[in-house]
Amino acid sequence: MADEKNHLRATTILEILGKPKEHVESTMRMYVDRIKEDGNYVVLKEDIAEVKEVKDDKGGEPFFSTYAELDIIFKGPAPLIGFCFDYMPSSVEITKPEELMVKNTELAGLLNDLQARLHQVDMIVKQLRGQNDILKKSLNNSLKNTISVLLRIKPMDLSRLAGLSGAPADELKRIVEQMQEKGELAEKDGLYSLKKTPA
Known part of the structure; x- marks a missing residue:
């Protein structure tokens, strides 16, 4: 060699x-x-x-x-x-x-190569984070729309909403709480209903 x-x-x-x-x-x-x-x-x-x-x-x-x-x-x-x-x-x-x-020029070259690779990794992480944020937002909107459609039929509790939507109850609870804070949902005796039609 x-x-x-x-x-x-x-x-x-x-x-x-x-x-x-x-x-x-x-x-x-x-x-x-x-x-x-x-x-x-x-x-x-x-x-x-x-x-x-x-x-x-x-x-x-x-x-x-x-x-x-x-x-x-x-x-x-x-x-x-x-x-x-x-x-x-x-x-x-x-x-x-x-x-x-190691000569100083070799070490500088190694460090520059290392930095270039770290920048590539950082760029990929940022791209994936951005894509993940978009997917989360889309999923939240889909779940919000699903909840609205289901509650137009009749008031339901969280477990019924979870069963019909196919989403985990804890994830739905987070969305339901957000919709309540915005005044879109009402809750009475554990049953959720639409307060107003979401825009």
């Missing part, structure tokens, strides 16, 4: 948790294969653990988990940082060299 003095050897651990079992197995295999095909890495050793079932604390369907331990040579610090961003290993242990000598 050319310019081996900059190479780093590290043991990394990748973990996956999800379902179904077959998806967890195939995704881990795909990750390891992709790493092996990348010219910035040389995988010396791979050990993929057997997929194990993980019980859901809330009593739901179980998840499945596996991990891969990889011994990799990275063609410099930048590919190692890139690997950490791309594959998010749970552990990285640099085994060789024991000491690193």
Whole structure:
């Protein structure tokens, strides 16, 4: 390998948790294969653990988990940082060299690469947050409209509204309280009714 003095050897651990079992197995295999095909890495050793079932604390369907331990040579610090961003290993242990000598220009380049990746991640988070806000607003409007349509038929309690709308009672309660605060709903003996037609 050319310019081996900059190479780093590290043991990394990748973990996956999800379902179904077959998806967890195939995704881990795909990750390891992709790493092996990348010219910035040389995988010396791979050990993929057997997929194990993980019980859901809330009593739901179980998840499945596996991990891969990889011994990799990275063609410099930048590919190692890139690997950490791309594959998010749970552990990285640099085994060789024991000491690193880095020129200030190399370190500046690494920091600039790191900053560029952090800015990409920040931009994605902001986009997802914006999309999430739009989805929440749309869901709230849909639930509000559903409540209004159901209460035009007759007054109902919260559990009946939840059953007919398919929405969780605690989520509906929040919307109902907002509609009450705006003077759109009235409540008597646990039954909600339209006070006025929402605009």
